[in-house]
Amino acid sequence: MTTTPVLAPTREELSNLLSGARREGRPIGLVPTMGALHEGHASLVREARARVGDGPVVVSVFVNPMQFGAGEDLDRYPRTLDADLEVCAREGVDVVFAPSVEEVYPGGDPMVTVEPGPLADVLEGRSRPGHFRGVLTVVAKLLGLVRPDVAVFGQKDYQQLALVRRMVADLCLGVDVVGAETVREAGGLALSSRNRYLDEEQRVEALALSRALLAAQEAAAYGLGPALDAARAELRAAKTVDLDYLEVTTPDLGPLPDPVPAGTEARVLVAARVGTTRLIDNMPLVLGNPDGAHDQQGER
């Protein structure tokens, strides 16, 4: 069954559309996106719906200039509002908040921004300085505008999810942050709006990322070194994959203890360029636990 979501391009329309639910005490769910919606986003909407029941689910569609660095793909980032509205209709979204840049940043860049702290200096943050300041600033604004009870983010952007959780806890923002599992194509490629930049050949090469993570999962039983070696071997075999980083961290993105005790839960994260497209992916691991070698399916 499809319902037509109401499009709210302004803060005022958004606020009017949510006032009834607020008055009646119905919970509000938010799925923040940059549009170009795919099945991964649809699964976030379903997660939000499961949490709020008959309360409204809001999807925000906003390509946030503040989180793109110089030379990144802000201009070519896909903008597909009509198709996004169709996905939202299919998924029973109530409100699509699709503001202009001026609506979100009236008068230009904000004077006050969210300082993401040291967690933003590693992994994605090292390669994309300023990225997480932009992400957290816009997420804080969206939380302020929608005032949701629940906000759903994908685990594919694992560092983003960790930072949003941290911001919400450290700044007492009073919203339940839910991390939804990554949705993958049959071959394992994590769904991403940027996959549409890949041609057929690159799409095949890009499978090396998820293969590398699975290889790390399999070898993790034998320790950190074997896990990294197995993943690197997969990535090396894909000639056009230009690796940015491959790292194993604690589940909250800290450094692993040395030595690593058997049974340590961890996360393996990868970023690489395939042609001009930068892709990221991650999976959970358990290190040094041979008995659990075939028990790490987490996100397959």
Ligand code: PAF
């Ligand atoms: O993950 C995204 O699509 C964006 O980073 C987000 C959370 C919508 C903020 O612009």
